[in-house]
Amino acid sequence: MASSTDLAVATAEIAACMTECEACPCCGGRDLEAVACRNDLNAIDGVNDGMRDSFYHVCLDCSVIFARRRQSLASVPLFYQWFAHLERRDYAVYPPPQNYIQAKSAGARTLLGYLADRGVLSPGMTIAHVRCDAGSLLMRIREQFPDCTLHGYDYFESNIRYAHDQGLDGVGQLDAAGIKFADGTAYDLIVCNHIFTHSFDPAADLQKLYAALKPGGVLFLYNEVDHLLRFQPKGRFYQWVALNNFHKQLLSPASLEVLLTRGGFSIEDRSHRNFYMQFLARRNVATVDTSYDAAVALAAREAAPVMVRNFQRWATVQDSRFHGLIKITSKLRKALRRES
Ligand SMILES: [Zn+2]
Numbered sequence: 001m002a003s004s005t006d007l008a009v010a011t012a013e014i015a016a017c018m019t020e021c022e023a024c025p026c027c028g029g030r031d032l033e034a035v036a037c038r039n040d041l042n043a044i045d046g047v048n049d050g051m052r053d054s055f056y057h058v059c060l061d062c063s064v065i066f067a068r069r070r071q072s073l074a075s076v077p078l079f080y081q082w083f084a085h086l087e088r089r090d091y092a093v094y095p096p097p098q099n100y101i102q103a104k105s106a107g108a109r110t111l112l113g114y115l116a117d118r119g120v121l122s123p124g125m126t127i128a129h130v131r132c133d134a135g136s137l138l139m140r141i142r143e144q145f146p147d148c149t150l151h152g153y154d155y156f157e158s159n160i161r162y163a164h165d166q167g168l169d170g171v172g173q174l175d176a177a178g179i180k181f182a183d184g185t186a187y188d189l190i191v192c193n194h195i196f197t198h199s200f201d202p203a204a205d206l207q208k209l210y211a212a213l214k215p216g217g218v219l220f221l222y223n224e225v226d227h228l229l230r231f232q233p234k235g236r237f238y239q240w241v242a243l244n245n246f247h248k249q250l251l252s253p254a255s256l257e258v259l260l261t262r263g264g265f266s267i268e269d270r271s272h273r274n275f276y277m278q279f280l281a282r283r284n285v286a287t288v289d290t291s292y293d294a295a296v297a298l299a300a301r302e303a304a305p306v307m308v309r310n311f312q313r314w315a316t317v318q319d320s321r322f323h324g325l326i327k328i329t330s331k332l333r334k335a336l337r338r339e340s
Contacts, residue, residue: 007046014079015050017072026202026249026259029061035308037315040242044086063304064255065311067248070200076177080155083246094158096134108136111222118269118280120218123147126185131193135163135171179208186214194223197247206263213283219265221279228252229275231310237275240327242318253277254303261296
């Protein structure tokens, strides 16, 4: 386990070169409004004060709430060395725990079923999985279509090593600073797991995905948190946990739709698994059209005030001195409602 002195030194170095977004990192909008809330690093001893305030803003054009103050790209490798420690990712050890492997394998079965039902998979495809965990989905695809070319990327060395043990030689290191594909491969399908919530430059990452896909190729996003559900007062997915400092975008269906359509994708299917969003989109054949659909833009503008209202109610509770007490009474009330 790393010492708190190491953490203090590392976070001081990262904090010394933070950057500030001038515009919305998703849509480029400049109609921004501050929405105050602390991030989860406030509760961790040894973290430099310069990392504790993300200066959250909402983009009134696309409704995303984002960390306006974020780590510079040069400091991202150091920042992500501390990911497992700061966010308590206990599974980032080799060999990965059995329950982690089993959970990922079960999740992969569901994802494979989803993709198969929509006719996305076929023999001989070239497929990439960005943030592929221990290779669970790639293994399931290989079982059904042994002739597919499979590439994967993940943050954790333990996952990459495990994937190699399973014969998935095409799995390598995910660059947290931005999506990078190893070579000039043209993909039929790219699957992205929870990437745009973490991305330091979502619009640029989407353009890299666009460039790496064949015209008409398919992009499947999953595990992107729907923050409209997360912050919805009295909603069943209301979450008490603090804002993860590695989450740079707090997305909603509307903001993700703007990002995708503006980036040259047509959305073919959208769904939820609990409070996680899934989007199946196809790369347009024509070059990127930045004059994306007016109805999509209008829906996003209309979603922004709701997002802000819910977020601010949530943030007030989160930052309250009585947070612990409010949380317990609220959970108790909910449990009693279920009983009666
Ligand atoms: Zn925006």
